[in-house]
Amino acid sequence: MLLPNLRHAVCSGYRTTGRTALQNPRTPLRQWLLQRGQNTVVAESGAARTPTAVSVPNAATDRTVGRWLVGCSGLVLGAVVLGGVTRLTESGLSMVDWHLVKEMKPPRSQAEWEAEFSKYQQFPEFKIMNRDMTLTEFKFIFYMEWGHRMWGRLVGLAYILPTVYFWKKGYFNRSMKTRVLGLCGFVFFQVLLLINTLTNSLPYITPVYIYFIYIYYILKYGLYLFSRRLHLPRRAKIAITCLTAMAYTQVVLGISTLLLYVPTPLAATHQSGSVALLTFAIWVLAELRKVAK
Known part of the structure; x- marks a missing residue:
C-alpha cells in the first residue's frame, strides 16, 4: 500500500507542477532563461555594430x-x-x-x-x-x-x-x-x-672638381643611349628621358648664368634645377627596381 501511494503522490506532483508552469509562464526558471537569451541577442547585435580594430x-x-x-x-x-x-x-x-x-x-x-x-x-x-x-x-x-x-x-x-x-x-x-x-x-x-x-x-674649389662634372654628364648620356637598346617599361624610359633632358637643361642654365654675370633670378633657377635633377634620378632608380631581373 505504501509504495503505490508514494508513486501516486509523485505523479500528481509532476502534473501539478506542469499545469502551474503552463498557467504562469513567468516562473523563476523561465524568467532566467528568457533574460539570458535577451542578453545574448543584445550582445551579438552590439558586436555586429561595433567596428573591428584596424591594424x-x-x-x-x-x-x-x-x-x-x-x-x-x-x-x-x-x-x-x-x-x-x-x-x-x-x-x-x-x-x-x-x-x-x-x-x-x-x-x-x-x-x-x-x-x-x-x-x-x-x-x-x-x-x-x-x-x-x-x-x-x-x-x-x-x-x-x-x-x-x-x-x-x-x-x-x-x-x-x-x-x-x-x-x-x-x-x-x-x-x-x-x-x-x-x-x-x-x-x-x-x-x-x-x-x-x-x-x-675653402678659399677656392680645386680645378679637379670640374672633371667630376664631366664624368657625371658622360655617364648620364651613356645611360640614356643604353636604355634605348633595352626592353624597359614605358615609365622607366620616360624617367630616363626626363633625367637626361633635365641634365642638359642644367648645362644651359649654368652657362647662361656665367655669361650674364650671375643674375640672381637665373642663378636661383639653376640651383633649383639641381633639386629637379635629383628628383628625376630618384624616379629612375624607383622605376628600374621594378624591372624583372
Missing part, C-alpha cells in the same frame, strides 16, 4: 605618411631655393652668432640693430668686401640669413615631430623605421655640415 600600418596610414614626406620634400625645396638666394645676395655671413633659440627673435630697436651691425663689422667680410655698407643694407642681408635659418628650423620640426607621433601610433613598419631614423641622421648631419662649411670655408 596599422595599413593603406590609409601609408597615404598619410606619404603626404607627410611629400610635404617635407617641398619644405626642403624651399630651403634650397632660399639658401641659394641667400648665398647669391652674399647674405650668408650677416649673422655672426649661432644660438638655437636666442637668434629666433631678430633685433627690434635701433640700439639692437646698431649692436648687431657693430659685431658684423668685426669680421673680414665687412672689412674686405662691405666697408661702405649702411645699416639699411645690413638689415636686408640680415633678414635674408635670418629667414633661411628659421626655414631650416621649420624643416627640422616638420620632420622630427611627426616622426615621433607616427612612431608612437605604429604607422611605421620595421623597414620604414630604419629609413626614418636614417633620414633623421641626415638632418643632423646637414646641420653639422652647414656649420663646418661656414666656419671653415
Whole structure:
C-alpha cells in the first residue's frame, strides 16, 4: 500500500507542477532563461555594430605618411631655393652668432640693430668686401640669413615631430623605421655640415672638381643611349628621358648664368634645377627596381 501511494503522490506532483508552469509562464526558471537569451541577442547585435580594430600600418596610414614626406620634400625645396638666394645676395655671413633659440627673435630697436651691425663689422667680410655698407643694407642681408635659418628650423620640426607621433601610433613598419631614423641622421648631419662649411670655408674649389662634372654628364648620356637598346617599361624610359633632358637643361642654365654675370633670378633657377635633377634620378632608380631581373 505504501509504495503505490508514494508513486501516486509523485505523479500528481509532476502534473501539478506542469499545469502551474503552463498557467504562469513567468516562473523563476523561465524568467532566467528568457533574460539570458535577451542578453545574448543584445550582445551579438552590439558586436555586429561595433567596428573591428584596424591594424596599422595599413593603406590609409601609408597615404598619410606619404603626404607627410611629400610635404617635407617641398619644405626642403624651399630651403634650397632660399639658401641659394641667400648665398647669391652674399647674405650668408650677416649673422655672426649661432644660438638655437636666442637668434629666433631678430633685433627690434635701433640700439639692437646698431649692436648687431657693430659685431658684423668685426669680421673680414665687412672689412674686405662691405666697408661702405649702411645699416639699411645690413638689415636686408640680415633678414635674408635670418629667414633661411628659421626655414631650416621649420624643416627640422616638420620632420622630427611627426616622426615621433607616427612612431608612437605604429604607422611605421620595421623597414620604414630604419629609413626614418636614417633620414633623421641626415638632418643632423646637414646641420653639422652647414656649420663646418661656414666656419671653415675653402678659399677656392680645386680645378679637379670640374672633371667630376664631366664624368657625371658622360655617364648620364651613356645611360640614356643604353636604355634605348633595352626592353624597359614605358615609365622607366620616360624617367630616363626626363633625367637626361633635365641634365642638359642644367648645362644651359649654368652657362647662361656665367655669361650674364650671375643674375640672381637665373642663378636661383639653376640651383633649383639641381633639386629637379635629383628628383628625376630618384624616379629612375624607383622605376628600374621594378624591372624583372
